[in-house]
Amino acid sequence: MSAAARLPDGQGSPVIQTKGLDLFYGNFQALKGVDLSITEKKITAIIGPSGCGKSTLLRVFNRMNDLVEGARVTGSVRLDGKEIYAPGTDLLLLRKKVGMVFQRPNPFPLSILENVVFGLKIHHMYRKKRGILYEMARKSLESVLLWDDLKDKLGRLATNLSLEQQQKLCIARLLVVKPEVLLMDEPCSALDPMSTSRIEELMQELKKNYTIVIVTHNMQQAARVSDEAGYMLLGELVEFGRTHAIFTAPRDKRTEDYVTGRLG
Amino acid sequence: MNMNPRVTQRIAFSALLFSTLLVMVPVGMVIVVILKQGAGAISWEFLSQMPRSGMRAGGILPAIVGTFCLVLGAVCFALPLGLLAAIYLSEYSKDTFLNRIVRLAIINLAGVPSVVFGLFGLALFVNFFGFGASILSGSLTLGIMILPVIITSSREAIDSVPQSFREVSLSLGATKLQTIRHAVLPHALPGILTGTILGVGRAAGETAPILFTVAAFYLPRLPGSIFDQVMALPYHLYVLSTQVPNVDSGIRYGTALVLLVIVLLMNAIAIAIRAHFRSKKKW
Numbered sequence: 001m002s003a004a005a006r007l008p009d010g011q012g013s014p015v016i017q018t019k020g021l022d023l024f025y026g027n028f029q030a031l032k033g034v035d036l037s038i039t040e041k042k043i044t045a046i047i048g049p050s051g052c053g054k055s056t057l058l059r060v061f062n063r064m065n066d067l068v069e070g071a072r073v074t075g076s077v078r079l080d081g082k083e084i085y086a087p088g089t090d091l092l093l094l095r096k097k098v099g100m101v102f103q104r105p106n107p108f109p110l111s112i113l114e115n116v117v118f119g120l121k122i123h124h125m126y127r128k129k130r131g132i133l134y135e136m137a138r139k140s141l142e143s144v145l146l147w148d149d150l151k152d153k154l155g156r157l158a159t160n161l162s163l164e165q166q167q168k169l170c171i172a173r174l175l176v177v178k179p180e181v182l183l184m185d186e187p188c189s190a191l192d193p194m195s196t197s198r199i200e201e202l203m204q205e206l207k208k209n210y211t212i213v214i215v216t217h218n219m220q221q222a223a224r225v226s227d228e229a230g231y232m233l234l235g236e237l238v239e240f241g242r243t244h245a246i247f248t249a250p251r252d253k254r255t256e257d258y259v260t261g262r263l264g
Numbered sequence: 265m266n267m268n269p270r271v272t273q274r275i276a277f278s279a280l281l282f283s284t285l286l287v288m289v290p291v292g293m294v295i296v297v298i299l300k301q302g303a304g305a306i307s308w309e310f311l312s313q314m315p316r317s318g319m320r321a322g323g324i325l326p327a328i329v330g331t332f333c334l335v336l337g338a339v340c341f342a343l344p345l346g347l348l349a350a351i352y353l354s355e356y357s358k359d360t361f362l363n364r365i366v367r368l369a370i371i372n373l374a375g376v377p378s379v380v381f382g383l384f385g386l387a388l389f390v391n392f393f394g395f396g397a398s399i400l401s402g403s404l405t406l407g408i409m410i411l412p413v414i415i416t417s418s419r420e421a422i423d424s425v426p427q428s429f430r431e432v433s434l435s436l437g438a439t440k441l442q443t444i445r446h447a448v449l450p451h452a453l454p455g456i457l458t459g460t461i462l463g464v465g466r467a468a469g470e471t472a473p474i475l476f477t478v479a480a481f482y483l484p485r486l487p488g489s490i491f492d493q494v495m496a497l498p499y500h501l502y503v504l505s506t507q508v509p510n511v512d513s514g515i516r517y518g519t520a521l522v523l524l525v526i527v528l529l530m531n532a533i534a535i536a537i538r539a540h541f542r543s544k545k546k547w
Contacts, residue, residue: 064435096437106428109451121446122438170432177436 045226105166164195305518330494337403346414402478410463417459454541465530
């Protein structure tokens with residue numbers, strides 16, 4: 001693709017870098033030559049109309065596309081400088097480092113505590129030490145601002161919480177395995193505006209410690225929360241740069257059409 | 265002739281209701297008849313004693329114990345095997361020709377007449393493997409018979425676990441096996457249990473599969489090992505009804521009642537489990 005993609009104004013080190021990334025579902029090419037760089041401890045938003053490949057791009061970073069039969073990736077995708085599609089990549093370690101928050105809050109129908117420590121169980125961490133498990137759950141729930149509300153209800157069924165609390169719980173469930181990058185796939189699309197704004201506040205908190213990539217079809221949300229943004233259309237990353245620049249001075253006509261509301 | 269649509273509607277409704285009620289009649293009759301004729305025979309002695317005087321007196325304890333052993337053995341064999349097969353079919357197998365054959369085989373296994381299972385058990389377990397007529401042979405035969413029930417219901421239960429549970433687990437860095445173990449099976453367990461209990465109910469009531477493989481005509485003692493023959497309720501009932509002259513009908517119906525209660529109890533437990541977990545389920 002064209003030179004539209006460029007590295008953002010060199011502050012912070014890149015965590016994820018792609019170069020000439022193509023992704024095919026069988027014969028259909030879902031991503032076309034994507035070049036981008038995700039900066040450490042920043043929020044990067046990927047925007048674009050439905051079906052443009054933004055979720056697909058997100059699922060490249062933790063290789064969740066591997067689950068789709070016939071999905072094939074070519075090009076370079078580096079996490080901390082290492083090719084994640086190279087043979088011999090430890091998929092489990094990759095996914096531990098690069099966690100994902102899904103569109104619909106999806107806690108397990110288990111207690112709140114069991115949900116938070118699920119990842120620890122998987123990774124055999126602190127398995128037999130209930131005290132440490134509890135302490136980890138506390139830290140994790142504190143960092144998603146749920147601890148004060150839920151500390152006396154840890155035994156309750158997580159699926160009875162409000163959607164906002166459920167989504168925060170899902171983030172807590174992720175934080176407990178100590179990821180570096182949080183991928184958020186339209187994390188607020190099931191939430192009302194008030195809940196959405198509280199999740200956005202939380203994201204600002206989280207970016208102090210984590211690198212966040214958020215996919216959203218809500219342009220205002222991207223404008224509000226992100227430091228850097230990319231606009232995708234039909235599998236192409238049309239433009240990528242500082243959020244402010246994308247929204248106020250897009251260089252590509254197609255980006256302009258989208259952010260000014262002529263398309264979408 | 266043109267009929268008033270409202271009249272047509274009423275006639276149709278009556279016909280549907282009548283048919284539904286008619287369906288319930290046999291079920292109700294069976295229960296009423298068995299209960300009426302058999303309840304008098306039920307006593308602690310009847311349930312806890314050996315049969316005496318050529319089964320014309322005494323209790324049916326060995327048949328109850330025998331049925332219990334057979335069902336337990338069948339489950340011990342069929343549940344692990346069926347569950348593992350169900351996990352493979354649901355979580356691992358791709359839609360290949362071979363797998364379609366396997367699925368077809370399982371469906372057809374459910375349609376095999378039970379007496380055929382009996383003959384099969386006789387040929388394979390009793391004669392070929394040399395287990396003789398024994399609890400082992402009978403349990404294995406019954407186990408094979410209830411395999412399709414267990415596989416089918418386990419698959420349904422596994423398939424009904426939302427895909428998002430698997431995605432979350434994998435995205436947290438779990439292996440596929442861990443995902444199945446921690447994110448799928450716990451949520452499929454109620455369905456698996458329900459299917460197993462329905463299978464147990466079926467195994468408890470079948471006569472033909474145990475006819476050649478384990479059932480003893482008259483054996484007034486309790487089994488000592490899995491290589492012993494035992495009496496079993498359905499076969500005992502058959503014997504009482506056709507092979508022994510001058511049996512008091514109370515004993516016959518009493519035996520039928522015990523068998524009926526066991527089977528209905530199994531089904532009731534299955535329904536209760538399902539209802540309990542359905543009320544908790546939120547996805």
